[in-house]
Every structure is written in C-alpha cells, then in structure tokens.
Amino acid sequence: RSIAAPGTTVSWSADGQRLATADAEADVRVWDVSAAGRSLLLATIPVYKAERIHAERWSPDGKQVALQGERTVWLLSAATGRLTQTLHGPAQEITALAWSADSRRIAAAGGWDRQVYVWDAGAGKPTKTYTSPYPDCEITALAWSPDGRLLAVGVDRPIEVPLWDVDNGKAAVVLKGQHVAAVNALLWIDAKTVVTGSSDNNGVFWNAETGKAG
Numbered sequence: 001r002s003i004a005a006p007g008t009t010v011s012w013s014a015d016g017q018r019l020a021t022a023d024a025e026a027d028v029r030v031w032d033v034s035a036a037g038r039s040l041l042l043a044t045i046p047v048y049k050a051e052r053i054h055a056e057r058w059s060p061d062g063k064q065v066a067l068q069g070e071r072t073v074w075l076l077s078a079a080t081g082r083l084t085q086t087l088h089g090p091a092q093e094i095t096a097l098a099w100s101a102d103s104r105r106i107a108a109a110g111g112w113d114r115q116v117y118v119w120d121a122g123a124g125k126p127t128k129t130y131t132s133p134y135p136d137c138e139i140t141a142l143a144w145s146p147d148g149r150l151l152a153v154g155v156d157r158p159i160e161v162p163l164w165d166v167d168n169g170k171a172a173v174v175l176k177g178q179h180v181a182a183v184n185a186l187l188w189i190d191a192k193t194v195v196t197g198s199s200d201n202n203g204v205f206w207n208a209e210t211g212k213a214g
Helices: none
Strands: 009-012 018-022 027-032 040-046 055-058 064-068 072-077 083-088 096-099 105-109 115-120 125-131 139-144 150-155 160-165 171-176 183-190 193-198 203-207
Touching (some): 064 096, 072 105, 083 115, 105 139, 115 139, 115 150, 139 183, 150 183
Antiparallel strands (some): 009 018, 018 027, 055 064, 064 072, 139 150, 150 160
C-alpha cells in the first residue's frame, strides 16, 4: 500500500491505525490506514512556515501529535488538528523529543546547549530543566522509562547513556562501554531493559538497574 503524500518525516500512532506525515512546507497530514486496501486522509494541517518540521511524535494515548520544529514544539489534537499548546525553551536546535508513557509530559533536548526541557503537556508549562554534566556534548536521543521515573539521554561524547532520575536530574545509572560511536536511538522494552542504537551499526540490550549489557 502506498500514500501519495509529499512527506519528509513520518510517525505511526501507538495503535498502528493512523500515520502522520510532514513535508518541507511544514504541512502535516494525518492518515487513517486501518481501512482495508486504502488510506484515508483525515486532515491536512497547515502549520507554521517560520520553522521546518523535523519530526512528529504521537502521544502514547493517541490523542495528540507533537511536532518538532527547530526551537519550538507544537502539540496538536489528533482528532481535530487544532493547536493545543506551543512549547518554547531550547536556545539551540531541538535534536530529540519524547513523550512520557502516560502522555502527560513531553521532553525535548536543545542539542548543543546541553539542556533537556520537560513540559506538562496539558498545561503547556515547563516543569523541569536539566543540564547535561558533559561539556561540549550534543544530546542525540531521549526516552522515558515506562514508569516515568527515569529519562534515558543519549550524548555524542562521551559515548554513553545516563539514565536520569527525573526528580533530581542526576544519573541513577550510566550505560557505557559497548558503543564506539554516538547513540542516536533509545527504546525501553520494559522497566528493566533499555535498547540503544548507535552510528556504529550496533544495537545493545542493557539492564537498566545494573547498567550492564546483555
């Protein structure tokens, strides 16, 4: 099955029934792909020409779509396409975006400014700002633990992934010693297991409690 959409980025909803695409003109399209043999265009959302859309992220509950601009995050209602929140914070270009599992919080990394910003998605208010302790690093990936207690943070140097306690912003565990290039993909399998993907073309499973690989 194919979709005739001028998309540069795509993102699936958690239930696999809808697909969001964005193009270079910052238009976002939401598709219903559940219909047998065809894809139905649900909405075309002209967004904000001031910034290019680099990624879309569906909230886990499927109710909102977060759009990652250059220095702004927009939250849209997945049902209506209506803008619900505009989130500002990063001084540098956003390099990573992640929803918490309960869809109540969203985190974004400001790349070279070493900052991670967390907002209350319902109120659109910032709740936390964390600063990476690594000088001259770029934050490359983010992922919340299923219970929302930890935030996995990929950095390009040193090549490791701290699991930050979101209450105090300190690393509860650090995953290191397996990759030889920047980690740019993170996935929690469950509360005890994290998978890291790297530019070294390797994926590693980690114990999130001990920090050991395998």
